[in-house]
Amino acid sequence: MKLMASIKKELLLLFSDKVGLSIMFLMPLLLVFIITIIQDSAYKMVNENKVSLIISNQDKGEQGVKLIQLLTESGLFEMHAQNQLQSHELKNYLLDENKLTALYIPENFSDKLKEKATQISETLTYELGLSEIEKSNTAIILPNLHFYHDPVLQENYSYSITNVIGSFLNIIENELMIESIYAEVGIEKSPNDFKEKIMSNKIVIDRIPAKNDEHMINPNSTQHNVPAWTIFAMFFMVVSLGSNIVKERVNGSFLRLKTMPTNYTHILSAKMIVYMVVAVLQFALIFSIGITVFPLINLPQLVLPSAFSAFIVMMLMCSMAAVSYAMMIGALSKTQEQSNGVGAVSIIIFAALGGIWVPTFVMPEYLQIISNFSPMHWCLEGFYILFLKGGSWSQLFPVIGFLFIFIAVCQITTYTKLKLEKLI
Amino acid sequence: MPALAQIEINSVSKKYKTASIESLSDISFSINVGQTIGILGPNGAGKTTLISILCGLISPTKGSVSYSSESANIISGVDLKRIIGFVPQEYAFYHELTPVQNMNYFGSLYNLSKKEIKEKTDALLSVLGLSHVANKKINTFSGGMKRKVNLAIGLIHSPSVLFLDEPTVGVDVQSKLSIIEFLKKIRNQGTTIIYTSHHLSEAEDFCDELLLISKGKIVANGPTKQLIEKHKSDNLQSLFIKLTVAE
Numbered sequence: 069m070k071l072m073a074s075i076k077k078e079l080l081l082l083f084s085d086k087v088g089l090s091i092m093f094l095m096p097l098l099l100v101f102i103i104t105i106i107q108d109s110a111y112k113m114v115n116e117n118k119v120s121l122i123i124s125n126q127d128k129g130e131q132g133v134k135l136i137q138l139l140t141e142s143g144l145f146e147m148h149a150q151n152q153l154q155s156h157e158l159k160n161y162l163l164d165e166n167k168l169t170a171l172y173i174p175e176n177f178s179d180k181l182k183e184k185a186t187q188i189s190e191t192l193t194y195e196l197g198l199s200e201i202e203k204s205n206t207a208i209i210l211p212n213l214h215f216y217h218d219p220v221l222q223e224n225y226s227y228s229i230t231n232v233i234g235s236f237l238n239i240i241e242n243e244l245m246i247e248s249i250y251a252e253v254g255i256e257k258s259p260n261d262f263k264e265k266i267m268s269n270k271i272v273i274d275r276i277p278a279k280n281d282e283h284m285i286n287p288n289s290t291q292h293n294v295p296a297w298t299i300f301a302m303f304f305m306v307v308s309l310g311s312n313i314v315k316e317r318v319n320g321s322f323l324r325l326k327t328m329p330t331n332y333t334h335i336l337s338a339k340m341i342v343y344m345v346v347a348v349l350q351f352a353l354i355f356s357i358g359i360t361v362f363p364l365i366n367l368p369q370l371v372l373p374s375a376f377s378a379f380i381v382m383m384l385m386c387s388m389a390a391v392s393y394a395m396m397i398g399a400l401s402k403t404q405e406q407s408n409g410v411g412a413v414s415i416i417i418f419a420a421l422g423g424i425w426v427p428t429f430v431m432p433e434y435l436q437i438i439s440n441f442s443p444m445h446w447c448l449e450g451f452y453i454l455f456l457k458g459g460s461w462s463q464l465f466p467v468i469g470f471l472f473i474f475i476a477v478c479q480i481t482t483y484t485k486l487k488l489e490k491l492i
Numbered sequence: 493m494p495a496l497a498q499i500e501i502n503s504v505s506k507k508y509k510t511a512s513i514e515s516l517s518d519i520s521f522s523i524n525v526g527q528t529i530g531i532l533g534p535n536g537a538g539k540t541t542l543i544s545i546l547c548g549l550i551s552p553t554k555g556s557v558s559y560s561s562e563s564a565n566i567i568s569g570v571d572l573k574r575i576i577g578f579v580p581q582e583y584a585f586y587h588e589l590t591p592v593q594n595m596n597y598f599g600s601l602y603n604l605s606k607k608e609i610k611e612k613t614d615a616l617l618s619v620l621g622l623s624h625v626a627n628k629k630i631n632t633f634s635g636g637m638k639r640k641v642n643l644a645i646g647l648i649h650s651p652s653v654l655f656l657d658e659p660t661v662g663v664d665v666q667s668k669l670s671i672i673e674f675l676k677k678i679r680n681q682g683t684t685i686i687y688t689s690h691h692l693s694e695a696e697d698f699c700d701e702l703l704l705i706s707k708g709k710i711v712a713n714g715p716t717k718q719l720i721e722k723h724k725s726d727n728l729q730s731l732f733i734k735l736t737v738a739e
Contacts, residue, residue: 325601
């Protein structure tokens, strides 16, 4: 009866704060919408849209044109010729016109490439005994191509683009080499079909996500973001629950409760139950929006994992971890300001370390080690195992194990602190 | 529930861990059931510490407090908590809830039935003049109304002993008079009241006995009129000044 009365009181307190309650549900929804839309657009920009590339070709030979042709044929770029511009002018043009990328091909590009190809083929034919004259080994300095990019363009995008340009340069160099070798051994023109065979013999790389369940859909922005931001929002209940506990401890109601035939354990249990329900409702709301609303606004639909029981256990473990952490912050804080400040900042740090914003694998090694201490890392890991890898119970054991330890530490700390205050 | 007969305070001393001197030093007195005791003293005298020890909120460093029943048995633990009511100086309730919701919650913690809680809530709110705001959130109330709600919650389980720590602090004259009138009714129904206050005239009017403390020590103890006569004072105020300044 006392527990039920305390649950009812907690619910009344929760519903009395309409703004706080709506923030608890609207904030995660907004986060999930915004981040998923942004990431989805970024994905589409890289994979579906062409990157605008301004070209200034100052090359007097054929190879500059050839490179432009290859870049155009790749379908990855939208080419804009600005041949009247010199390198430094190209940079200014890019900045002035608010474009993303530009490529400058220097004047002696073809000559130097040809020179280099000739030198290599001469050396090769001499080494193979096809020629008796040893040719000079003077180093030939190849001209640099200048690739300009807007500083806002993320580094990985500009790396990808330079890699694409680099692979086309390889094709051109190889072709020149074949032609030079033929010329060196006295054949005026290399057979086109043979050259074609060599140049087009590219091995296709299949991109296959390593997942246990083959029916699992391929990773997309929804599968990544919905669990991640739900976890973040759920841990943010530290602000509400933490300050609720502090308020009760520092105002007179705590004193009155101490003189009554009850135990603070009842009161804490009631808080735990109510906020667990809130966390589960956050999950239910955000996930159902991911399933029903996302496809309506052209976002990938959220697909729940086939291991449904494991998903439920993960959801409860994450909820319990969030509630236990909030209770610990509430028990350790002396004022509401302390609870709100420490709670919110620690959640942001946990999120950053836990891989909510950027994946942990891109972090330096020492941060990857530290990230193991973030409960959000394990919550996220658990959901990724289920949502992206189609994982099973056995893969979840380490995750559940860590979360169990985290929950136990938070609960024991809360209990000890309240015991020291003679509340329990 | 055992009927309370006497509260015995034996050589109680209290020294807080962070303090260099004792907040209470060798306090001894007894309270008989039905009495109204006023604990008076200047700021920092140890009134709140004493009342906190009496109702079990904190433990004394030395000495003991015992509650005995009519059959001379010691009352402790949950039995003791059931017979005491505590009204702290702070507003000890949930401001976001209504008086009725607060009374329901605190009443449930005493295992009272819904019917008992409703009857008691209606009666208390009516006599304290709060019936018209029974279902309004307390955070919209005036200081006086909040004091009354604080008091009503402390009485939800009809305690045998009521501890009041400055029950009229910070309220207007009308509210103060109305609270004291209500407390007199409770007293006349046989409730033992232990009360701290700064308002000497209020204490003189309301209490059977006084306990004057200063710097953690009892400086005078006994029925109000006798104390005034014994110390050849005109009234409680001059007695208070005489004893606390002398200390």
